[in-house]
Amino acid sequence: MRKWTHIGIVGAGTMGGGIAQVAAEAGCQVTLVDASQEALAKHESILQATMNKLVAKGRRSQEQVDNALSNITRTSELNALSGTDVVIEAIVESMEAKQKLFQALEQVVSENCVLATNTSSLSVTGVASSCGHPERVIGLHFFNPAPLMGLVEVIPALQTDSALGPHAMDTMTSWGKSPALVQDSPGFIVNRVARPFYSEAIRILEEGLASVEDIDASMRALGFRMGPFELMDLIGHDVNYAVTSTVHAAFFGDPRYRPSHTQRQLVAANWLGRKKGRGFYAYNSEGKHNTTGQVLDGVGQRILTMLMNEAADAVFWQVASPEAIDTAMQRGVNYPKGLLAWLDERGAQDVVAELDALHMRYGEERYRCSPLLRDMVRAGTRFF
Ligand code: NAI
Numbered sequence: 001m002r003k004w005t006h007i008g009i010v011g012a013g014t015m016g017g018g019i020a021q022v023a024a025e026a027g028c029q030v031t032l033v034d035a036s037q038e039a040l041a042k043h044e045s046i047l048q049a050t051m052n053k054l055v056a057k058g059r060r061s062q063e064q065v066d067n068a069l070s071n072i073t074r075t076s077e078l079n080a081l082s083g084t085d086v087v088i089e090a091i092v093e094s095m096e097a098k099q100k101l102f103q104a105l106e107q108v109v110s111e112n113c114v115l116a117t118n119t120s121s122l123s124v125t126g127v128a129s130s131c132g133h134p135e136r137v138i139g140l141h142f143f144n145p146a147p148l149m150g151l152v153e154v155i156p157a158l159q160t161d162s163a164l165g166p167h168a169m170d171t172m173t174s175w176g177k178s179p180a181l182v183q184d185s186p187g188f189i190v191n192r193v194a195r196p197f198y199s200e201a202i203r204i205l206e207e208g209l210a211s212v213e214d215i216d217a218s219m220r221a222l223g224f225r226m227g228p229f230e231l232m233d234l235i236g237h238d239v240n241y242a243v244t245s246t247v248h249a250a251f252f253g254d255p256r257y258r259p260s261h262t263q264r265q266l267v268a269a270n271w272l273g274r275k276k277g278r279g280f281y282a283y284n285s286e287g288k289h290n291t292t293g294q295v296l297d298g299v300g301q302r303i304l305t306m307l308m309n310e311a312a313d314a315v316f317w318q319v320a321s322p323e324a325i326d327t328a329m330q331r332g333v334n335y336p337k338g339l340l341a342w343l344d345e346r347g348a349q350d351v352v353a354e355l356d357a358l359h360m361r362y363g364e365e366r367y368r369c370s371p372l373l374r375d376m377v378r379a380g381t382r383f384f
Helices: 014-025 037-056 062-070 095-108 124-128 164-174 195-206 212-221 228-235 237-250 261-268 297-316 322-333 339-346 348-362 371-379
Strands: 006-010 029-033 072-075 086-089 114-117 137-142 151-156 178-181
Touching (some): 014 037, 014 062, 014 137, 037 062, 062 072, 086 095, 095 114, 151 164, 151 322, 164 178, 178 322, 195 237, 195 261, 195 297, 212 297, 297 348, 297 371, 322 339, 339 348
Parallel strands (some): 006 086, 151 178
């Protein structure tokens, strides 16, 4: 397959802008397209400021920065993408908009140019289906901020040429990223496996077993940088609730992924989190909140158990390999350890016992244990 040296990016917002920096710093020629001139101008000034800071901190030399900046061309003309080896799309999260763009791109680019989507929740197969050559389409899901987060989920669609996945994996590695190959399935790895981090925390809160502050403190004590509630407040409840609802619907309503009433209420109240000064916490003018909570061992462990079960179940359903899943959670959302390596340490038997106790108590589907964990206990095997 052709080496990717000239990269097209459509969408110069949060993600497209970050991906442009990554590709330019990897030495690629980048043509960045956005329908909005304002977005392009904003990207130019933000990137310049970021690069100046990196030089001031000694993280980049002036020469490195000059080279990277000179690798980027900005335009509103889609036609400028005609000579690219790959185009990475990072426009609005709408199937209709993405399909329309891909159809327009196929009129512009060469026959063997790869078309990639940075979608975080849509079916890559669905995006590809609008193309005359769906075999050239793939998902490349970067994480925010793209220059800092190591993970890229590489998602071949049902129609994707079998050589394209490995080629994209190699290219992402050469860009300094940690790619994880994942089946085109709801939430891919991170947005699927991380669901219990939020949903089980809310569940514990709804039952009155612990406070927001205590649950956050308990998760931080396990090594997570932020507790579930402060993280949801940071992401924004509009965004987090939408992802949960999308994943739930994509699983045909599997109750395991059911969104919570509590989060819907926050959205209804427009208490969207830090950006609104109010979410689970109230924020002062500096965006700070009171984080004093007590560490409750059972609470942290229950959420962790649910996360481990979700990760194991993703392996069971062949969504990704254990290695890819552990890489994804560490490099995409900064988990302190890979969930499956952590599960090995704790012992599958212990995790199964806690899940069975929860299932016995509540009788709910969300607490069903992955068949893979039972098999592992029976056979005495580990993930690694
Ligand atoms: P954004 O709103 O910051 O940027 C989107 C940009 O695309 C805007 O500058 C807009 O002018 C431009 N645009 C929209 N339609 C266009 C079109 N047809 N042609 C040319 N330009 C067009 O959005 P953001 O947050 O960067 O998200 C982009 C994509 O990345 C979405 O699919 C999103 O789901 C995905 N994503 C977002 C993450 C995040 O944390 N923000 C993380 C990972 C993926």
